[in-house]
Amino acid sequence: MRDINQFSVTQAVKDSFKTVPGSRFEQLLHGMIQHLHDFTREHNVTHQEWMATLNFLYDCGQISTPERHEFILLSDVLGWSALVDMINTKGGATEGSNLGPFYLDDAPAQPLGTDLAHDRDGVSVLVHGRVTDSLRNPLPGAIVDTWQADGAGTYPIQEQAKGQDKYDLRGKFTCDDQARYYYTTVLPKPYTVPYDGPVGDLLRAGNRHAWRTAHLHYIVRAPGMTSITTEIFFDNTDYIDNDAVFGVRRSLIVKPKPAKDIEALGFALERKPDAVIEFDFVLAPEG
Numbered sequence: 001m002r003d004i005n006q007f008s009v010t011q012a013v014k015d016s017f018k019t020v021p022g023s024r025f026e027q028l029l030h031g032m033i034q035h036l037h038d039f040t041r042e043h044n045v046t047h048q049e050w051m052a053t054l055n056f057l058y059d060c061g062q063i064s065t066p067e068r069h070e071f072i073l074l075s076d077v078l079g080w081s082a083l084v085d086m087i088n089t090k091g092g093a094t095e096g097s098n099l100g101p102f103y104l105d106d107a108p109a110q111p112l113g114t115d116l117a118h119d120r121d122g123v124s125v126l127v128h129g130r131v132t133d134s135l136r137n138p139l140p141g142a143i144v145d146t147w148q149a150d151g152a153g154t155y156p157i158q159e160q161a162k163g164q165d166k167y168d169l170r171g172k173f174t175c176d177d178q179a180r181y182y183y184t185t186v187l188p189k190p191y192t193v194p195y196d197g198p199v200g201d202l203l204r205a206g207n208r209h210a211w212r213t214a215h216l217h218y219i220v221r222a223p224g225m226t227s228i229t230t231e232i233f234f235d236n237t238d239y240i241d242n243d244a245v246f247g248v249r250r251s252l253i254v255k256p257k258p259a260k261d262i263e264a265l266g267f268a269l270e271r272k273p274d275a276v277i278e279f280d281f282v283l284a285p286e287g
């Protein structure tokens with residue numbers, strides 16, 4: 001490797017890794033090396049720019065904690081999370097969207113009809129729909145796992161120091177024998193992603209805001225089906241067309257309607273809602 005130069009170094013680095021030929025690991029590693037080197041040559045990256053990038057990544061690591069993953073946020077604001085969601089959405093299934101940082105996999109199971117909002121302020125809304133396969137066959141017993149911000153744009157998990165229960169405004173519902181889910185809650189408000197760290201500096205450097213449009217989070221599962229992680233958004237709300245993490249998809253936007261004639265649905269509800277949202281989730285088979 002004495003005669004290495006700015007072009008031959010790329011292959012030399014690939015060859016230095018003794019990977020299994022044709023393996024997925026080798027494919028991704030070699031691809032990453034190739035793109036990184038091509039990028040550097042194409043833009044004549046300077047020493048200052050190289051060090052600024054490494055310091056930025058160092059800062060992302062320094063500010064990260066078990067509750068704050070700055071690299072996920074970086075992925076989100078660069079649209080990388082959205083791109084991974086998009087290319088991994090299965091044909092015919094509900095489109096995927098951001099998991100975000102506030103999911104708790106041990107959230108409590110809740111009976112259908114529960115009010116997740118308790119005594120919170122905000123617009124009370126009935127959320128209901130069905131879980132089906134892509135041929136619209138119902139999937140009774142499917143699990144609808146949801147979590148959300150409150151009517152002020154805050155997740156209870158962020159307010160534990162103020163006495164809030166981190167499991168508030170979240171729950172796992174088991175669909176009934178018609179594959180229906182239904183519960184009441186309050187409409188969430190937009191909120192900002194954390195912008196007091198290096199990713200915030202990046203947003204400011206690019207004259208970008210940190211706002212996420214209002215949304216409800218979901219993971220939906222059923223035996224034999226590929227689970228989906230997604231969000232529901234609301235038409236004509238702030239930041240719907242410039243969400244900071246590129247989470248919005250047209251197919252995931254709903255329009256809350258006034259809660260009229262909901263008795264006909266036959267749901268036993270804890271709280272009488274002001275508005276109604278209907279959204280069906282579609283799962284594709286595993287594999």
Ligand SMILES: [Fe+2]
Pocket residue numbers: 100149215217
């Ligand atoms: Fe969120």
